[in-house]
Amino acid sequence: MKSYSDSYKAAGVDVTAGYKAVELMKAHVAKTMTSGVLSGIGGFGGLFELDVENIKKPVLVSGTDGVGTKLKIAFLMDKHDTVGIDCVAMCVNDVICCGAKPQFFLDYIAVGKNVPEKVASIVSGVAEGCIQSGCALIGGETAEMPGFYPVDEYDLAGFSVGVVDKDKILDPSTQKAGDVMIGIKSSGVHSNGFSLVRKVFYVNEETLSTYYDELGATLGETLLTPTKIYVKAVQSLLDAVKVKSISHITGGGFYENIPRSLPKGLSAKIARADVQVLPIFDLIAKVGNIPEHDMFNTFNMGVGMTVVVDKADADKAIAAIKAAGEEAYVLGELVESDEGVIIC
Incomplete structure (x- = not known):
C-alpha cells in the first residue's frame, strides 16, 4: 500500500x-x-x-x-x-x-x-x-x-x-617561541557573528539589497558568501611541511580560537597592520561603531584559519597553500607569554 x-x-x-x-x-x-x-x-x-x-x-x-x-x-x-x-x-x-x-x-x-x-x-x-x-x-x-x-x-x-x-595527529606541544603563524584568507564573515551583523545593519530586504562600493556588491550578496572550505589546502600543506598546529577561526574570533591550539606559556603575537582585514569587517565596525577588540573577538577579520610551522618552513608552507588555490601570508609569530593572543 x-x-x-x-x-x-x-x-x-x-x-x-x-x-x-x-x-x-x-x-x-x-x-x-x-x-x-x-x-x-x-x-x-x-x-x-x-x-x-x-x-x-x-x-x-x-x-x-x-x-x-x-x-x-x-x-x-x-x-x-x-x-x-x-x-x-x-x-x-x-x-x-x-x-x-x-x-x-x-x-x-x-x-x-x-x-x-x-x-x-x-x-x-x-x-x-x-x-x-x-x-x-x-x-x-x-x-x-x-x-x-x-x-x-x-x-x-x-x-x-x-x-x-x-x-x-598534530602535536601543539612541539611549538616554540619563534615559530611562525600563517593566516589563510577567509571569504568573508563565514558563518559566525551574524546576530551582531543583523543588529548592526537592521537587516531586512531593503538593507540587504543596498550596494556598497567598498564591497563591490550588495550587502546581502557579501554576507551570503559561503564559508571557505580549507580541506584541500590543509592536505597540501601537511604533505609539504611539518605542521605544528591549526586553528579554525570561528565564533570568538582571534582571541578565543587561536589559544585553543597553543600550549601553556606561548602566545601568538600579531601586528595589527599585518592583518589583511576584508572590507566587510571595516564596514561592520564603522556602521556599528564597534571597538576593535570586539571585532577581533567576534569575527575572523579575513583570516579563516591559522597554521603554525617552523620559521624555516614558512615560505614552503605558504607556497603549498597557494598551490592549492588559497591565499596565505605570515600573520605573526609565537612568543613566550600566557596572554594567548597579542595584537599590537
Missing part, C-alpha cells in the same frame, strides 16, 4: 512531500559518492567502509555544527543553495585541525513546511560542500515541524567524520 496519511497532512505534515524531496536531492547526493560508500540514500543508516590500508593506527575524528542565524539572510533573500556549503565547512574545517581527512557527512534539516524544491536546493549546497572537501554525503534527515518553525523558515546542521593516523 502506498504511504500517505490525510490525517497527518491535516496536522501540517505531508509525508509525500518528503518523498519528493528525496527524489529531487538524489542527483546532488550522487555527485558526492566516493569508493567507501556502501549504501544509497534512504536507509536507516549510512554505511561507509573506511580505507585504512596506509594508516597504521586509524583514529576517527568527528565535528558537528550548524549555519546559525546566517540562515536569516538566506530567508530574506530567498536563496538557499549556498548555506549547505557553510554547514559542511563549519564541520570539516574543525575536523582537519588535528590533521585528519574528512570521509563522510550527514545533514539535518528541520523545516516549518516541506517544500521539496527548497529542500533540494539546500541539499545541493551540502553536496557542493562535500565535493569541495572530498567527502561523501551518505545520509541525513529532513524533519517537517509545523508550529515549531514558521512555514518559510528552517534550521540546518550536520556532522562530519574524518580519519587520521594516530602517529600523525
Whole structure:
C-alpha cells in the first residue's frame, strides 16, 4: 500500500512531500559518492567502509555544527543553495585541525513546511560542500515541524567524520617561541557573528539589497558568501611541511580560537597592520561603531584559519597553500607569554 496519511497532512505534515524531496536531492547526493560508500540514500543508516590500508593506527575524528542565524539572510533573500556549503565547512574545517581527512557527512534539516524544491536546493549546497572537501554525503534527515518553525523558515546542521593516523595527529606541544603563524584568507564573515551583523545593519530586504562600493556588491550578496572550505589546502600543506598546529577561526574570533591550539606559556603575537582585514569587517565596525577588540573577538577579520610551522618552513608552507588555490601570508609569530593572543 502506498504511504500517505490525510490525517497527518491535516496536522501540517505531508509525508509525500518528503518523498519528493528525496527524489529531487538524489542527483546532488550522487555527485558526492566516493569508493567507501556502501549504501544509497534512504536507509536507516549510512554505511561507509573506511580505507585504512596506509594508516597504521586509524583514529576517527568527528565535528558537528550548524549555519546559525546566517540562515536569516538566506530567508530574506530567498536563496538557499549556498548555506549547505557553510554547514559542511563549519564541520570539516574543525575536523582537519588535528590533521585528519574528512570521509563522510550527514545533514539535518528541520523545516516549518516541506517544500521539496527548497529542500533540494539546500541539499545541493551540502553536496557542493562535500565535493569541495572530498567527502561523501551518505545520509541525513529532513524533519517537517509545523508550529515549531514558521512555514518559510528552517534550521540546518550536520556532522562530519574524518580519519587520521594516530602517529600523525598534530602535536601543539612541539611549538616554540619563534615559530611562525600563517593566516589563510577567509571569504568573508563565514558563518559566525551574524546576530551582531543583523543588529548592526537592521537587516531586512531593503538593507540587504543596498550596494556598497567598498564591497563591490550588495550587502546581502557579501554576507551570503559561503564559508571557505580549507580541506584541500590543509592536505597540501601537511604533505609539504611539518605542521605544528591549526586553528579554525570561528565564533570568538582571534582571541578565543587561536589559544585553543597553543600550549601553556606561548602566545601568538600579531601586528595589527599585518592583518589583511576584508572590507566587510571595516564596514561592520564603522556602521556599528564597534571597538576593535570586539571585532577581533567576534569575527575572523579575513583570516579563516591559522597554521603554525617552523620559521624555516614558512615560505614552503605558504607556497603549498597557494598551490592549492588559497591565499596565505605570515600573520605573526609565537612568543613566550600566557596572554594567548597579542595584537599590537
